[in-house]
Amino acid sequence: GDSVTQMEGPVTLSEEAFLTINCTYTATGYPSLFWYVQYPGEGLQLLLKATKADDKGSNKGFEATYRKETTSFHLEKGSVQVSDSAVYFCALRTNSGNTPLVFGKGTRLSVIA
Amino acid sequence: EAGVTQSPTHLIKTRGQQATLRCSPISGHTSVYWYQQALGLGLQFLLWYDEGEERNRGNFPPRFSGRQFPNYSSELNVNALELEDSALYLCASSLRGVSYEQYFGPGTRLTVT
Numbered sequence: 263g264d265s266v267t268q269m270e271g272p273v274t275l276s277e278e279a280f281l282t283i284n285c286t287y288t289a290t291g292y293p294s295l296f297w298y299v300q301y302p303g304e305g306l307q308l309l310l311k312a313t314k315a316d317d318k319g320s321n322k323g324f325e326a327t328y329r330k331e332t333t334s335f336h337l338e339k340g341s342v343q344v345s346d347s348a349v350y351f352c353a354l355r356t357n358s359g360n361t362p363l364v365f366g367k368g369t370r371l372s373v374i375a
Numbered sequence: 376e377a378g379v380t381q382s383p384t385h386l387i388k389t390r391g392q393q394a395t396l397r398c399s400p401i402s403g404h405t406s407v408y409w410y411q412q413a414l415g416l417g418l419q420f421l422l423w424y425d426e427g428e429e430r431n432r433g434n435f436p437p438r439f440s441g442r443q444f445p446n447y448s449s450e451l452n453v454n455a456l457e458l459e460d461s462a463l464y465l466c467a468s469s470l471r472g473v474s475y476e477q478y479f480g481p482g483t484r485l486t487v488t
Contacts, residue, residue, distance in 0.1 A: 298479075305379070305465060305479035306418075351418065362408055362431065363477065367417035 264289040268352045268366035275342055275373050283337040283369045285326075285352035293354040295319075295328055295335040296363070300349040309337075309350070342373045377401070379468050379480035387486045388456050396451040396483045400468030406430075407449040408469070408477060409441060413462040421464075424449055425471055456487045 269284040287293065294313045298306040310319030315330035324339045335352060352366040380399045388394050400407050409421040420433040424443035432439075438454040447468075453460055463484050467477040 303481070305481045306467075307479070308476055353418075362420050362423055363418075364420070365410075365418040367415065 264293070264354060264356060264361070264364045266352050266354055266364055266366035268350075268369055270367075270369070271349075272370040272372060275371070277344055277373055277375050278341045279373075281337070281339040281342045281346075281371070283350055283352075283371070285335045285337065285366060287333050287335065287352075287354050289333075289354055289356055289364075291356055292330075293356045295326070296353040296355070297324070297326055297335070297337050298351040298353060298365075300351065300368070302348070306351065342371070344373045344375055347371055347373045379466055379478055381464075381466050381480040381483050383483060384481070385484045385486070387488065389488055390456055390458060392456050394453045394456060394460075394485055396453075396464050396466075396485070398449045398451070398466030398468075398480060400447050400449070400466075401478055403470070404468035404478075405447050405471045406469045406475070407443055407447065408467040409449070409451050410465045410467065411435075411462045412465055412482070413459070418465065422451065453485070458487050461485060461487045 265288045296311045297309040299309045310321040312319040312328035318327045326337045349368045349370045351368045353363045382397045406425040408423050410418045412418045423431045441451040443449045463482045465482045467479045469475040469477045
């Protein structure tokens with residue numbers, strides 16, 4: 263079945279450090295890919311998405327590129343802030359039938375000043 | 376515009392009891408999704424309702440059930456509670472169908488003792 267694997271956390275970085283959170287997927291066909299963020303005490307928010315190979319999603323300084331050849335969708339940010347501390351979830355949605363989102367287990371990021 | 380709302384925020388039950396969780400979608404959204412976020416397991420899809428009907432369900436036993444009302448709000452019922460049902464239950468809504476972006480509520484924290 264479809265699945266998403268993302269790097270284990272927690273990840274602790276100093277402010278202004280470079281962030282990479284790895285995400286790989288297994289799916290039939292050509293899924294759409296997403297990164298969601300969950301701030302403490304809140305629900306999930308869509309951070310960015312990409313719907314086809316080589317698409318780059320970007321938002322709030324975060325970027326991820328849909329790599330079909332490596333089945334990956336790694337999240338990057340050049341300079342993290344304390345306010346980026348949250349749990350990040352990689353997810354996919356296949357474009358067939360009525361299949362909803364499939365999530366990875368989440369990666370907790372803590373940014374210290 | 377009001378977002379997805381869920382009630383109650385917290386719910387404490389004992390093993391064997393029944394729990395009822397409620398969700399109100401964003402105005403105009405007809406699809407409601409339920410996810411379970413258990414510690415260390417990421418988010419797992421539970422149920423999807425649209426236009427009052429169950430469209431898909433995840434790999435959960437039948438004691439997890441729900442319904443959608445004519446105003447598109449939804450209820451999740453968990454019967455014969457077990458300790459491992461302790462989790463954050465997230466509701467999301469979207470325009471009709473899985474191809475639309477899902478907007479998440481803050482969740483209901485269910486604790487089974």
